[in-house]
Amino acid sequence: MNTDTVLKLSHISFGYERDHVLMRVPDFTIQRGQSVFLRGASGSGKSTLLGLIGGVLKPASGQVSICGHETTSVSATRRDKIRADHLGIIFQQLNLLPYLNIIQNVTLPCRFSKIRAARASGESGSAAQAARKLVTDLGIGPEMLGRNVGHLSIGQQQRVAVARALIGSPDLIIADEPTSALDTDNRDRFIELLNAQRKRFDCSLLFVSHDLSLARHFDHAIDLDDLNMAASA
Amino acid sequence: MKMPTTLSLAGRSLWARKYTALLTILSIATAVFLFLAVENLRQGVRASFERTISGTDLIVGARSSPVNLVLYSVFQIGDPTNNITWDTYQEISQRPDVAWAVPISLGDTHRGYRVVGTTEQYFERYKYAGDQDIVFKTGQPFDDLFDTVLGAQVARDLGYEMQTSLTLSHGLGGTSFVKHENRPFEVVGILAPTGTPVDRSVFVSLPALEAIHAGWKNGTPTPAARQMTPELLRSLNLQPQSVTALYIGASSRMQTLRLQRDLNTYAAEPLQAVIPGVALSQLWGTVSIVERALAVVSGFVVVVGLIGVLTSILTTLNERRREMAILRSVGARGRTIIGLLVSEAALIAFIGAGLGVVLLYALLWILSPVLEARFSISTLRAWPGLTDIYVVMALTGIAALLGLIPAGVSLKRSVSDGLSIRI
Numbered sequence: 001m002n003t004d005t006v007l008k009l010s011h012i013s014f015g016y017e018r019d020h021v022l023m024r025v026p027d028f029t030i031q032r033g034q035s036v037f038l039r040g041a042s043g044s045g046k047s048t049l050l051g052l053i054g055g056v057l058k059p060a061s062g063q064v065s066i067c068g069h070e071t072t073s074v075s076a077t078r079r080d081k082i083r084a085d086h087l088g089i090i091f092q093q094l095n096l097l098p099y100l101n102i103i104q105n106v107t108l109p110c111r112f113s114k115i116r117a118a119r120a121s122g123e124s125g126s127a128a129q130a131a132r133k134l135v136t137d138l139g140i141g142p143e144m145l146g147r148n149v150g151h152l153s154i155g156q157q158q159r160v161a162v163a164r165a166l167i168g169s170p171d172l173i174i175a176d177e178p179t180s181a182l183d184t185d186n187r188d189r190f191i192e193l194l195n196a197q198r199k200r201f202d203c204s205l206l207f208v209s210h211d212l213s214l215a216r217h218f219d220h221a222i223d224l225d226d227l228n229m230a231a232s233a
Numbered sequence: 234m235k236m237p238t239t240l241s242l243a244g245r246s247l248w249a250r251k252y253t254a255l256l257t258i259l260s261i262a263t264a265v266f267l268f269l270a271v272e273n274l275r276q277g278v279r280a281s282f283e284r285t286i287s288g289t290d291l292i293v294g295a296r297s298s299p300v301n302l303v304l305y306s307v308f309q310i311g312d313p314t315n316n317i318t319w320d321t322y323q324e325i326s327q328r329p330d331v332a333w334a335v336p337i338s339l340g341d342t343h344r345g346y347r348v349v350g351t352t353e354q355y356f357e358r359y360k361y362a363g364d365q366d367i368v369f370k371t372g373q374p375f376d377d378l379f380d381t382v383l384g385a386q387v388a389r390d391l392g393y394e395m396q397t398s399l400t401l402s403h404g405l406g407g408t409s410f411v412k413h414e415n416r417p418f419e420v421v422g423i424l425a426p427t428g429t430p431v432d433r434s435v436f437v438s439l440p441a442l443e444a445i446h447a448g449w450k451n452g453t454p455t456p457a458a459r460q461m462t463p464e465l466l467r468s469l470n471l472q473p474q475s476v477t478a479l480y481i482g483a484s485s486r487m488q489t490l491r492l493q494r495d496l497n498t499y500a501a502e503p504l505q506a507v508i509p510g511v512a513l514s515q516l517w518g519t520v521s522i523v524e525r526a527l528a529v530v531s532g533f534v535v536v537v538g539l540i541g542v543l544t545s546i547l548t549t550l551n552e553r554r555r556e557m558a559i560l561r562s563v564g565a566r567g568r569t570i571i572g573l574l575v576s577e578a579a580l581i582a583f584i585g586a587g588l589g590v591v592l593l594y595a596l597l598w599i600l601s602p603v604l605e606a607r608f609s610i611s612t613l614r615a616w617p618g619l620t621d622i623y624v625v626m627a628l629t630g631i632a633a634l635l636g637l638i639p640a641g642v643s644l645k646r647s648v649s650d651g652l653s654i655r656i
Binding site for chain 2: 109
């Protein structure tokens with residue numbers, strides 16, 4: 001497989017019950033450096049697709065490859081490692097651990113991935129230094145770095161989540177409805193910031209949202225209903 | 234800045250839920266406190282019990298049961314069934330296989346404390362806690378007819394000092410209506426604490442017991458008895474006709490069993506000779522049912538505490554689904570989720586058990602003078618020992634094992650929840 005392909009889904013089928021297929025994806029690919037907008041309404045199977053990509057859910061058939069690493073036929077531990085090494089994930093909201101401060105939250109992926117820890121250290125000397133640089137670049141003042149994340153606004157928390165997804169330059173960032181809690185101005189600013197940072201770190205981006213108006217910010221846009229053959233059937 | 238380990242993540246997560254965690258820790262601390270307190274007390278009581286008398290090869294009394302004989306002659310509990318005649322005492326004490334024989338005579342009390350009539354030899358021969366001698370804190374053994382020596386607890390509780398004058402009451406009950414008021418005794422000696430029934434005894438000479446009962450008939454004083462002055466009593470022949478029991482030291486330990494057999498088959502009168510250690514073991518066997526029951530109850534308290542840890546973690550799992558999903562999303566493996574919850578259970582148990590140990594020994598440090606004074610329990614451990622360390626470690630280990638249950642539930646949920654839980 002071409003290692004410029006960071007994500008490839010081939011002939012995926014999935015269902016929580018054996019004879020009831022919820023998702024069938026014949027082919028879906030994201031190339032290195034690409035940003036892809038995936039539109040999906042509520043209940044369309046976005047979380048299921050993310051679970052399949054992240055290796056938390058296992059397809060009934062087909063293959064999922066991340067940066068050339070096939071994840072469907074390997075052990076759960078190996079899938080966890082591939083996820084830790086190659087994926088950065090941003091959730092909709094409140095996706096930080098409240099009992100850790102900003103830097104501890106941002107460096108968390110480095111705790112589970114030696115590759116990302118090494119990359120972060122290589123860029124800035126240490127994972128903590130890389131985290132400091134990332135969050136200040138994202139507009140969070142140095143005076144706030146030691147603060148507990150519970151004291152941050154939603155917007156600040158989202159920026160911390162972006163920093164956490166970017167640290168150690170993962171190959172693919174998955175953003176799951178990250179702007180749904182933001183107003184229009186902040187939403188556009190957030191996407192611009194995210195795009196700028198992921199370009200800087202040479203990361204691909206899969207941005208999942210129900211809001212089609214955001215599609216203009218990305219290289220490609222695709223509707224989950226078009227992707228999922230089971231839905232169209 | 235160091236990246237958090239699983240244990241430190243567990244600690245921080247626990248701190249974020251500190252109030253509920255504190256309650257669980259307190260329940261574990263209470264359970265461990267109770268368990269170790271009962272265990273410590275049990276061992277302390279047993280040690281106090283076993284150290285009551287030593288150096289005495291045989292205790293001889295009227296024929297009854299070995300336990301009854303030890304109870305009334307050593308522990309001052311219960312009543313003797315009969316007495317031993319003075320002639321028998323003389324004959325036994327002169328046997329070649331008897332090194333020494335100390336008679337004791339019971340029958341009177343002073344404000345609830347038993348009066349022991351004996352000889353000066355008692356203070357030389359009675360040993361406790363291995364080979365410890367009775368020591369006079371102040372004063373000396375009785376010299377005059379109406380001299381008395383007090384056990385440490387009697388002097389302390391009643392506030393008596395040297396030269397204090399006191400009178401005895403007739404009978405062994407706590408309350409007596411017949412008092413020897415016209416024959417007061419003077420305190421000439423106070424013993425140092427021993428942690429044995431000696432502390433609760435009032436010692437007088439055997440002739441003194443005869444003297445205060447001179448002129449008595451059928452357990453009550455006659456009018457003539459009331460008229461007898463101390464000077465008149467001193468002039469009388471005050472050799473006792475009988476004694477309650479004898480403490481005997483054999484000439485040779487090897488001969489103890491034969492001496493015991495001889496005394497148990499003594500022809501002149503029915504006697505019972507018991508080896509104190511054997512009788513104490515029999516007695517402990519009887520009372521240890523309570524001890525075992527206490528141990529079982531305290532064990533159940535610990536089980537309840539552990540169930541509390543499990544319940545506490547299981548009930549918080551639902552509100553922690555997001556936490557697990559976040560950890561999974563940043564690459565946490567299944568073993569990290571398991572490690573987190575197992576560490577949390579172990580941490581709660583370790584802190585709780587440690588707190589229980591600290592509380593126990595702090596309380597023992599405060600209460601040990603009271604326990605010694607009130608209950609003669611002076612052998613409690615003052616510092617944590619290996620048992621306490623084992624209990625803390627065992628509890629931490631068991632809690633960690635129990636932590637596998639919520640860990641399994643959480644792992645299963647974290648898979649079904651996927652990476653984007655919204656709750």
